[in-house]
Amino acid sequence: MPALWDHSVAVSTLAQRIANCEGCPKAVLEECFTAGLLHDLGKVVLLAELPQDYLKICTTPQKDGTDPERELLGCTHAEVGAYLMSIWGLPFPLFHAVAYHHHPNETAETSFSPLTAVHVADAIASEADTSLLNHDATLDHEYLARLGLSDKEGAWRGLYQPSPAVSLNPGR
Numbered sequence: 001m002p003a004l005w006d007h008s009v010a011v012s013t014l015a016q017r018i019a020n021c022e023g024c025p026k027a028v029l030e031e032c033f034t035a036g037l038l039h040d041l042g043k044v045v046l047l048a049e050l051p052q053d054y055l056k057i058c059t060t061p062q063k064d065g066t067d068p069e070r071e072l073l074g075c076t077h078a079e080v081g082a083y084l085m086s087i088w089g090l091p092f093p094l095f096h097a098v099a100y101h102h103h104p105n106e107t108a109e110t111s112f113s114p115l116t117a118v119h120v121a122d123a124i125a126s127e128a129d130t131s132l133l134n135h136d137a138t139l140d141h142e143y144l145a146r147l148g149l150s151d152k153e154g155a156w157r158g159l160y161q162p163s164p165a166v167s168l169n170p171g172r
Helices: 001-020 026-038 040-048 051-059 068-073 079-088 091-097 112-127 141-146 150-158
Strands: none
Touching: 001 026, 001 040, 001 112, 001 150, 026 091, 026 112, 026 141, 040 051, 040 079, 051 068, 068 150, 079 091, 091 112, 112 141
C-alpha cells in the first residue's frame, strides 16, 4: 500500500503540472490532481477484497494483447475504480480519467483533458517505479497523435521530478 500511495501522489502531482503547462484553468488543475490521486483506486479495492488473487495478477507476465486483470477477474482496476467513483457521484471528468487512464484511445476525446494528464503522468511515473503494483502503464502515442499533442511529450517528461516518498505513516 505505501508504494501505491507514493505512485498516486507522483501521478497526481505530475498530472497537475502537465495541465498547468497546457494553460488549463484552476478547476481543471484540481480535477487533474484529484483524478491522478484516485486513478488506481480500483487496485486498493482489489487488494482489500481479493489480496491473494490480485497479487497473483500483479506477478503474471503480460502477454501481447492480453490483460491479466481482465483474464482472471473479468474486469480491470480502472473499471472497478471508475464504477465506485460514479456511485459516489464524483464528477464525470474524474471517473472518466480513472476509467480510461490505461486506454485513452478508446474514448472519443479530441482535446486535452484530465484523462490526458493522468494517462501521461501515469505512464511517465510508472517507468520510474520499481514496485510490483505500479508497472502496468505505457504511453499511448496514437492517442497523443490524435489529439495533436505528440510534440508535448518531451516537455511533459521534463516536469517529472521524483520526490521523496510522501507517507501517511511517519514511522515508515
